[in-house]
């Protein structure tokens with residue numbers, strides 16, 4: 329949803345703002361907590377029933393979300409740093425864990441739990457990585473962006489000496 333233009337202004341998170349969301353198996357939001365509304369400005373009425381790309385920021389590559397979906401659909405957890413948009417066009421940085429919900433062996437949906445990313449140097453590193461990958465994606469038509477982004481992300485990580493995305497993102501956990 330692009331209700332308003334992006335402002336380029338960051339909405340920093342305080343440590344008590346732990347954002348939690350849940351989706352069905354297709355990524356349609358089924359639950360948001362109070363911190364989600366506090367930070368994003370999207371109410372329950374705005375968000376529940378809408379796809380989670382409601383808060384997608386255009387600087388973040390589709391290749392990253394490919395990795396996320398690949399992991400959680402296989403029943404694995406995924407750790408990621410994301411930049412998202414708020415309803416008023418501001419943005420915010422989080423680091424979070426994405427996991428499947430199970431009923432027995434069956435995946436019934438997904439959930440994410442996140443806190444703010446506060447380290448400025450790390451934010452700049454992720455911003456640079458994501459923008460570099462996104463540039464490659466935008467050279468392609470929409471249907472080919474995911475594959476191009478996935479490849480470009482792997483290439484960029486290798487260039488910086490990382491085996492995979494998770495080993496890059498996990499450094500944020502130490503902060």
Ligand SMILES: Cc1cc2nc3c(=O)[nH]c(=O)nc-3n(C[C@H](O)[C@H](O)[C@H](O)COP(=O)(O)O)c2cc1C
Nearest residue numbers: 351355380381383384385390393410412438439440
């Ligand atoms: C539990 C869960 C949380 C998600 N959180 C976000 C998020 O914070 N920001 C985001 O852009 N996409 C998030 N996604 C991924 C979106 O479903 C979507 O794949 C992504 O925004 C790419 O959008 P696109 O389909 O328009 O390319 C999440 C998915 C799940 C299952």
